[in-house]
Amino acid sequence: MSLDELLQSFFSPSNPIYISLLIVGAIFGMIYVLNKYMINPSISKYQLEKEKVELEAAKLMALFAQLNPDPMIRVNSDGIILETNKVAEEIAFNQKLKGKNIKEIFPFIKFEQPDSASGRHTGPQSYKINDTYYSIVLRSEPTLGITQIYFHDITTLKTYENRLIESGNKLRELSDHLQNVIETERQNLARGLHDGVGQGLSMLRIKFVKLSERETDLKQKAIYNEIIKTMEDTIHELKNISYDLKPRMLEEMGLGFALKYLTDKVVSETDIKAEVNIVGEEIRLDSKLEIYLYRIAQEAITNILKYSHATHFSIQLIFLNKLIRMMISDNGKGFDIEEVSSRKSSINGMGLINIRERVESYKGEFKIEASPENGTMIIIEIPLEKERIWQKQNQYAS
CATH class of the missing domain: 3.30.565.10 (Histidine kinase-like ATPase, C-terminal domain)
Structure with missing residues (x-):
């Protein structure tokens, strides 16, 4: 078979291979046209719109930062200050902060590079700056490569907190003093019961024992013995009370x-x-x-x-x-x-x-x-x- 006959046979509408190649070519052609005239323009338009939205958001954030009554600082992933509001510069003794590293200005702030996968919300950290207490919160925006640092004045709250701690300490001191006074009075009472009442009862018991020994009347002797027994029980009970008040074993x-x-x-x-x-x-x-x-x-x-x-x-x-x-x-x-x-x-x-x-x-x-x-x-x-x-x-x- 000659070359012309082979070509004529290959390009014949009845040849399935030729038909398949035509379909594949048509598909690739459609994909190329769709990608060039529809998909790519849409992507470019989306990217432009995204950049526009991000720019507007950045402008709004900057405006919000300037209007915010609390200090606010924006830094990049390396900690370099990109933007601040006027109040933030005031707490840094009115020095220009833009372009400086946050660790140079506020070394106590625990700054970490924002996670590229997800944002990070760090804080609050509490610090005293120029006689003012601030609660410092860091919010990272990894898509923008920035971190917003917010300073919230908590001086009033901290003042009340310190007063509350001081009051609690005073209450504990008062409670401690009260317990010491109670314990001292317990010891004084125990000493009084033992040295005063206890010894008095013991001396009285000895007298009744002598009276009982001298008594010849059995009926009267029984009365004395009953009194002696009652006094011995009372002395024993008094010793228990005295011990509870001031345990000598402990001492x-x-x-x-x-x-x-x-x-x-x-x-x-x-x-x-x-x-x-x-x-x-x-x-x-x-x-x-x-x-x-x-x-x-x-x-x-x-x-x-x-x-x-x-x-x-x-x-x-x-x-x-x-x-x-x-x-x-x-x-x-x-x-x-x-x-x-x-x-x-x-x-x-x-x-x-x-x-x-x-x-x-x-x-x-x-x-x-x-x-x-x-x-x-x-x-x-x-x-x-x-x-x-x-x-x-x-x-x-x-």
């Missing part, structure tokens, strides 16, 4: 021994079981801290006996390197913490609020874990400083 033997003595006394007088565990090397604390921890334990035990319906409680006294932790737990009915915390005196006597304030006065932490039917645990942690440590002792550790 002489330390917190661990005093807590063991307290729980042993509770176990002997009730049906409840109890234990005290001391972990670590026991150290003597300053008397003020020891008496306070003892009072917390005393108050917690009182509430366990009154309200928890528990059959067992335990006290864990843990001496760590720079921390003392006291944990008091029971297997009682527990309670709803939110409901109890809303009351003015959620734990009789001291109350949760008072306990928390006293713990915080020692820069400690107070936690309470409780729920209905699951018992209660009180956790108190006090950091130990040199002035709070008296001496080490381990003869009572268990």
